[in-house]
Amino acid sequence: MKIFVEKMMAPHDSAVYASEGVAGGVSGWDAVDEAAVERYEEDGFLLVRDAIPREVVEAAVAELQGMREADDPDCQGVYFEGLIRGWLGLSSFDPDLPDTPQLTQLAMSEAVDSLAELPREARIDLVRKFMGFVVTHPPLAAVAHYGPLLRTIERMAGTPLRLFQDMAMIKPPEGREKPWHQDHAYFNLPLDTPVVAAWVALSDATIENGCMHVMPGGHRTGPRIHFMRRDWQICDTDVVRERRLAVPMAVGDVLLFDGKLPHGTPTxxxxxxxxxLQLHYIPRDAREVDEGLRLETFGSEGKDVSC
Ligand SMILES: O=C(O)CCC(=O)C(=O)O
Known part of the structure; x- marks a missing residue:
C-alpha cells in the first residue's frame, strides 16, 4: 500500500466552473434505450438516476468508513489532501515538474511509510482518495460489478469490458479541486481504446460541494493538450471558452462518461x-502501451503551445 500526502493546491478561479446549466438524465437502467445510447455517443456522457440500490450504496459507504479508520485499509493507495500538511507540521511542498510529466510524477505528493504516523482525526477527515480496493473489499466490488451497470456500458462500448481502475473520490470540506482534464490523458492506452468511466454518487453531489462538471460533446474533438499547472490539466483559458454543464447528483445516481470527455470538479x-466511486472500464483485450505515446499525444512538448 502506498500512502501519499499531497501538495496544497492553489485556489481556482470560479469562472472555470461557471456553467450554462445542469445536465439532464434518465431514471433507472431500463430507461437507457437506443435514444439514450445515441445521446451518450453525441454528448460523451449519460446521467442515470436511481442507478445503484440504496442497500448496495450503504454497504459501500460503511466499507469506506471502515477503511478511513483502519491502520491498514487493504488497498493499493491512500491519498491525503494537502490540507493535512498543517496538521502534520509539514512545510509546503511544490514540486517543480515539467509541463509534460510522467505518470509516476503525477501523485504530486510526499510518501509516508505508515498510516500510524498520521494523527487519527486528521487522517479520517482528510483522506482524499483510495485506489485499488475492489479485489479486497466485496461491498465495493458489488458496486463495480453491479449487473445492470456492466450490461449497459458493454452495450454502449459494443464489446465486453473489464474493470481497469477503481478509485474512491472523497472530497472533504475545503477538499481540493480536480481541474479539467481527460481521463485518457492519465492512461497508457492507445488513443482508440474505448474507456468508459462510471462516477457513482455515494453522497449527494452539489455545485457547492464539488459535483462533476462536463463539456458536452468535448470527447469528439479528440485529445486536448494538458499542462502541469494546479494539476495535469487542460488550460483554464481554453476551458472558459467552451460550453459547460454542472452535473448535480443524488446518492445512488451514476454518471457514465467517455474517457476523452473533458471534466473537472471544484473545491x-x-x-x-x-x-x-470512480470506476474505469476498458475492452477485455485492451493492452497498456509505453508511456511515450500518451506524453506525445496529450503533452505540450514540441507543440509550440502555451498556457
Ligand atoms: O471525483 C472527483 O472529484 C474528480 C474525479 C476525477 O475526475 C478524476 O479523478 O479523474
Whole structure:
C-alpha cells in the first residue's frame, strides 16, 4: 500500500466552473434505450438516476468508513489532501515538474511509510482518495460489478469490458479541486481504446460541494493538450471558452462518461464530505502501451503551445 500526502493546491478561479446549466438524465437502467445510447455517443456522457440500490450504496459507504479508520485499509493507495500538511507540521511542498510529466510524477505528493504516523482525526477527515480496493473489499466490488451497470456500458462500448481502475473520490470540506482534464490523458492506452468511466454518487453531489462538471460533446474533438499547472490539466483559458454543464447528483445516481470527455470538479465549499466511486472500464483485450505515446499525444512538448 502506498500512502501519499499531497501538495496544497492553489485556489481556482470560479469562472472555470461557471456553467450554462445542469445536465439532464434518465431514471433507472431500463430507461437507457437506443435514444439514450445515441445521446451518450453525441454528448460523451449519460446521467442515470436511481442507478445503484440504496442497500448496495450503504454497504459501500460503511466499507469506506471502515477503511478511513483502519491502520491498514487493504488497498493499493491512500491519498491525503494537502490540507493535512498543517496538521502534520509539514512545510509546503511544490514540486517543480515539467509541463509534460510522467505518470509516476503525477501523485504530486510526499510518501509516508505508515498510516500510524498520521494523527487519527486528521487522517479520517482528510483522506482524499483510495485506489485499488475492489479485489479486497466485496461491498465495493458489488458496486463495480453491479449487473445492470456492466450490461449497459458493454452495450454502449459494443464489446465486453473489464474493470481497469477503481478509485474512491472523497472530497472533504475545503477538499481540493480536480481541474479539467481527460481521463485518457492519465492512461497508457492507445488513443482508440474505448474507456468508459462510471462516477457513482455515494453522497449527494452539489455545485457547492464539488459535483462533476462536463463539456458536452468535448470527447469528439479528440485529445486536448494538458499542462502541469494546479494539476495535469487542460488550460483554464481554453476551458472558459467552451460550453459547460454542472452535473448535480443524488446518492445512488451514476454518471457514465467517455474517457476523452473533458471534466473537472471544484473545491468543496460546504461543511459536509462529498463521496463518490470512480470506476474505469476498458475492452477485455485492451493492452497498456509505453508511456511515450500518451506524453506525445496529450503533452505540450514540441507543440509550440502555451498556457
Ligand atoms: O471525483 C472527483 O472529484 C474528480 C474525479 C476525477 O475526475 C478524476 O479523478 O479523474
Amino acid at each position: 468543496n465549499r460546504t461543511e459536509q464530505q462529498r463521496w463518490a
